[in-house]
Amino acid sequence: MPQASILLYFVITLGLSLSGQVLLKKGVMLRLAGATPSMPDFLRHHLLPLALSVHVIAGVVLCGLGVISWVYVLSRFELSRALPLLGGLAYISLFFIGRVFLREPTSWVNFGGILLITLGLYLVSLRTT
Structure with missing residues (x-):
């Protein structure tokens, strides 16, 4: 499999997953506006409005598509190599996002x-045999 297409699978998975996470975070930030409710208060007063917000719905959909893409990646690559690579890309991307x-x-x-x-994740992902 050519290197460019291998990287494309990871980039698609990462793009969908991170976009979804950013939308979830944005929805939470807009709804809570800096408040830090207790868990019971969060469940009682914030969960349903959050679940119905456009940002959260879009975030869940994108995360779901990211899971589907990840399952496809796992059908092509060993988990012990795919996860460290995706994790490394995610850490760097999330820092900038x-x-x-x-x-x-x-x-x-x-x-x-x-x-x-x-x-470290890259080194873990290298084959030793």
Whole structure:
């Protein structure tokens, strides 16, 4: 299988999953507006409105499509190699998504840690035989 098509499968899975997660986070941010309710309060007052919000519905749909894409990836690749690769790509992508789109605070130390984790995941994914 050519390298470009292998990477495409991972990028599609990652794109769907991360887009869904960002929409879920955006829906939660809009609904809670900085509030930090207790679990009972969250379940009583926030869960149903969240479940019916456009952001959350779209996020769940995209995450579901991401799961379907992931199942396809797993039909083509060993889990022990696919998951570290996807995890590494996800860590790097989420760092930038959180910083740029969600305005979450990050530092170069965070980025360095993510690079070290990604390197470790890559090393784990290498074949030893």
